[in-house]
Amino acid sequence: MTLPPLDTVSVLRSRLDRGEVSAAELAAEARRRATGHSAVAAVVEDHRSTGTGPLAGIPLAHKDMFDRRGEAVGMGAHPSAERIATRTCDVLRRLDAAGQTQIARLRMSEFAMGPTGHNAHHPLPRNPTVEGAIPGGSSSGSGVAVASGLVPAALGSDTGGSIRIPAACNGVVGFKPGQGSVSNRDAMPLSWTQDCIGPLAASVACARLVLGLVMGRDISEDGRPLRVGLMMDGASPGMQTALTDLARAAEAAGHTLSEVPADLFAGLVEPANVIAMSEAATVHADRLRAAPDSYGPQVRGRLVQAAAIPAAAYLRARQIRALARERTAEYFTRADLMLMPTLVDVPPPAAAVDVGGGADVDRVVSGLTCFTRPASILGLPALSLPIAATSAGPLSVQIVGPHGAEGRVAAFAETLERIAAIRPVAATALS
Secondary structure, three states: OOOOOOOOHHHHHHHHHOOOOOHHHHHHHHHHHHOOOOOEEEEOOOOOOOOOOOOOOOEEEEEOOEOOOOOEEOOOOOHHHOEEOOOOOHHHHHHHHOOOEEEEEEOOOHHHOOOOOOOOOOOOOOOOOOOOEOOOOOOHHHHHHHHOOOOOEEEEEEOOOOOHHHHHHHOOEEEEOOOOOOOOOOEOOOOOOOOEEEEEEOOHHHHHHHHHHHHOOOOOOOOOOOEEEEOOOOOOHHHHHHHHHHHHHHHHOOOEEEEOOOOOOOOOHHHHHHHHHHHHHHHHHHHHHHOHHHOOHHHHHHHHHHHOOOHHHHHHHHHHHHHHHHHHHHHOOOOOEEEEEOOOOOOOEHHHHOOOOOOOHHHHHHHHHOOOHHHHHHOOOEEEEEEEEEOOEEEEEEEEOOOOOHHHHHHHHHHHHHHHOOOOOOOOOOO
């Protein structure tokens, strides 16, 4: 099976360069489609960049958490939390300079808290790839907007998997950079030591282009034979089969695969959550005290619980993180990259993880984050790539590298993208 083809940046650039369509026509059509779209929080009517870079004339849309001077920022929250930005955040300024036309602000989980995409204040964006499945969160609108062909790329944020999870749920590419590689200035904070900004995109080339622009440097890198560690314990049988087949194909292409030590990421999920929630409780302390009823019940409950986490537990989690980073850095002296699932399996039905979803809710939600949280707490670059399209939904893997290896991650991901070949590419482009 394959996934429907999507227009990439390269495809749209070819159409513009050949004069088949103008930038104004592209933007107008994107805004028309964005109106009333389930992924869209607000259509941006008056933004047209004067930049002449690689995104000139290309329509993009972004998670509703990035400040743009004079615009309302909703953050997926109750309308009373909306505020008017007084500055434009660094990542949008860099994309503006590259020529983007922003056509919309996109739905998200409330204050970026939640891996399923559910939101007490706003409707759930519709997953265009799997009817009735979750879109993933917290960058739910970004994943849906790209998978539905509204835009070729959209910025999201990732604290424990919030770029990679919706990418996997919708069968698109999601690229979380290494910690500190992209400026978070004037973007909504959640967990200041784990927040990362990066793209969800129609192809690896699109993701690499946009990430390089917001990082401020070219992250292109030539492919070469790599030593790749393989991790799949805890994944579903279907995921393990797909990953094993992919690993064999990678070996046939000249890469060396070996098993990652089973204990490398042991015990990291809970410290990652302690750090993220302790910091989130600090970010929200004043507003939660002043306007508790403006939070959805689930988010409010999580923040109240997080406020009670002892300082000693937070500090201990940071100690565990420091030791784990040393251990992982040592592993990367023997391997170039790691390959593992993004999710345990295909995206679950939305009803299974909603309020009242039954006794399996905790288990299902854990399956969304157990493979994504380690790269977050360790601050490593990680790219989610769809590798198989099944009748139950897409299966995606993560390529994880050492800090500073975004180019290496993207180069290997392009190799796997060609091997998997599950989304046809337009004849006018190779991206």
